Amino acid sequence: MKKISVYIVLFVCLGIKAQQTVMFTQYTFNKAGMNPAASGTEIDQKYYYAFGGARQWVGMENAPQQNFLNFSYTIRPPRSYRFWQNVGVYIENDNSTLIGYDGYYGSYSIHFLLHKKMVVSFGIMAGMRNFSRTVGLYDPNDPVLKNSANQLFLYPDLIPGFRLSDKHFFMDVSMRQISISKLRDFKGRKIGGPMQLLPTLYVDYGRKIPINDILMMMPSVAMNMPVLSPPLIDANVMFYYANRLGAGLGIRNTSFLSGTLQIRFFKSLTAGFSYSYPVNAVRYVAQNSFEVMVGMVPMGMAAKLSGKHSVAKCPGLSY
Numbered sequence: 001m002k003k004i005s006v007y008i009v010l011f012v013c014l015g016i017k018a019q020q021t022v023m024f025t026q027y028t029f030n031k032a033g034m035n036p037a038a039s040g041t042e043i044d045q046k047y048y049y050a051f052g053g054a055r056q057w058v059g060m061e062n063a064p065q066q067n068f069l070n071f072s073y074t075i076r077p078p079r080s081y082r083f084w085q086n087v088g089v090y091i092e093n094d095n096s097t098l099i100g101y102d103g104y105y106g107s108y109s110i111h112f113l114l115h116k117k118m119v120v121s122f123g124i125m126a127g128m129r130n131f132s133r134t135v136g137l138y139d140p141n142d143p144v145l146k147n148s149a150n151q152l153f154l155y156p157d158l159i160p161g162f163r164l165s166d167k168h169f170f171m172d173v174s175m176r177q178i179s180i181s182k183l184r185d186f187k188g189r190k191i192g193g194p195m196q197l198l199p200t201l202y203v204d205y206g207r208k209i210p211i212n213d214i215l216m217m218m219p220s221v222a223m224n225m226p227v228l229s230p231p232l233i234d235a236n237v238m239f240y241y242a243n244r245l246g247a248g249l250g251i252r253n254t255s256f257l258s259g260t261l262q263i264r265f266f267k268s269l270t271a272g273f274s275y276s277y278p279v280n281a282v283r284y285v286a287q288n289s290f291e292v293m294v295g296m297v298p299m300g301m302a303a304k305l306s307g308k309h310s311v312a313k314c315p316g317l318s319y
Contacts, residue, residue, distance in 0.1 A: 021176050021200050022066045022094050023224045023232050024054060025250060025258050025274040025291050029298040033068050033090055034202055034222070035172040036107045037123035037161035040074040040086025043111070045268075048072045048088070050295025057278070057286035067093040070295075072107060083112045090125055099183075099191060101131045103157065121163040128155035131183060133191050149189040154180045169207045170299065176200045198226040208303050214242045218300045236260070240300050246272075255280055256289065268297045 024030050030050060032039035040048065053067040072088025090105045109123030132151035161174035176199070183195040206220030218238045225231040230253075238248035238260065246262035258276040265271065274291040 020198060020226060021202075021224060022068070022092055023222075023234070024052075024066070024068075024293075025234065025236070025252070025256075025276060026052075026260060026262075026272050026293050026298075027204060027222045027234065028206065028218075028220060028236075028238075028300060029262070029270075029272050029293045029295070030068060030070070031172070031299055032070050032072065032088070032107070033092065034204070035123070035161040035163060035174040036090075036125040036159055037109050037121040037163035037174070038170075038172055039070075039072045039088055039107055039109045039123060040084070041111060041119060041121060041163065041165060043074065043076060043081060043084050045296065046074050046076075048074070048086075048296050050293060050298075052272070052291065052293030052295070054274075054289070054291040056276075056289045057282060058288040058290070060286035063286065065093075065095045081113065083110060085110050086123075090127075099131060099133050101129045103127060103129045105157070105159070109161075116166070118164070118166040121161075121165070123161045123163070125157075125159040125161075127157055128153055129157050129180070130154075131191060148191050149185075150191075152183065152185045152189060152191060154183075154185060156180075167208065167303070170205070172202070172204045174202045176202065198229060200224060200226045206299075208300065216240045216300065216303055218248075218303075238262075238300055240303070243301055243303070246298075246301055250274075252276070255282075262298065262301065264297060264301050268302075270295065270297055270301055272298065 027034050049071045051069045055065055057063040069091045072086050075085040086109045088107045090107055092103045094100055105125040105127030107125045109121055111119050111121045114120055130153050156179055158179040159174060159176050164171045177197045178199050181197055184190040202224050204222035206218055209217045211217055220236050222234045223231050234250060234252050236248055236250035238246050240246045244264045248260045250258040256276040257279055258274050260274040262270055262272040272293040276289040
């Protein structure tokens with residue numbers, strides 16, 4: 001029993017280090033969730049909302065699942081447009097088999113118009129995370145877990161972010177798990193053995209490259225980098241046709257190859273679907289992972305294209 005307990009604790013600790021924060025394939029769609037400074041970047045978009053989820057290794061019992069919901073409101077000054085603000089709420093869920101969490105945040109961002117049409121943005125999300133363990137996967141008589149809590153509320157969870165963007169490129173930098181460092185609450189309760197919540201740096205960069213009047217290419221890369229752990233690196237290239245259809249390919253480390261399809265409905269509603277196929281040994285057990293998102297026009301779907309006959313909508317202050 002003691003040996004089994006050690007294996008359980010080791011497995012949990014390794015799992016916590018491997019995937020402590022949510023990472024989506026369509027990170028440019030859920031840009032506000034990855035970096036609070038990206039919320040409200042477009043001054044002409046008064047409301048922003050998006051929701052979606054991901055299912056990894058479908059068919060494997062207790063496979064990881066992630067979900068998110070985001071809503072925000074842009075506060076524009078009555079006269080000058082040298083700066084504007086955005087406030088919102090963000091909720092995310094990560095159920096990674098043995099231990100999962102629900103995160104609840106309020107967000108604030110401020111955006112400054114710099115030289116020409118470059119925008120610099122600062123933002124922060126503040127809230128809490130509710131960690132819980134899946135009781136059914138543990139032996140209730142295990143002495144290691146005898147004094148373990150079923151759930152913990154950890155707060156304050158602060159996520160600061162910075163963003164630099166214009167009509168040609170974007171760059172995001174944000175930090176997670178800088179104000180909570182251990183899976184232990186203020187009363188000393190913990191789940192399983194002692195576990196560290198590693199500070200994690202998120203960085204992404206992308207460019208919008210017009211090909212002709214109706215076609216644009218947007219390559220990008222995103223890195224999710226926990227301290228003292230291997231990073232998760234996503235590289236994607238998307239193509240957008242007439243601001244109505246987006247399609248692309250991506251890769252995550254040496255783990256997944258993915259394909260993405262995004263379709264714009266009505267004026268500003270878009271649905272995005274990603275399918276990922278594992279290129280490591282996991283493919284022999286569970287081959288299918290997918291991700292679905294729905295929300296306001298994502299980055300790239302409403303960009304101004306080149307040429308005098310461009311069909312894209314181009315508000316004067318849309319970046």
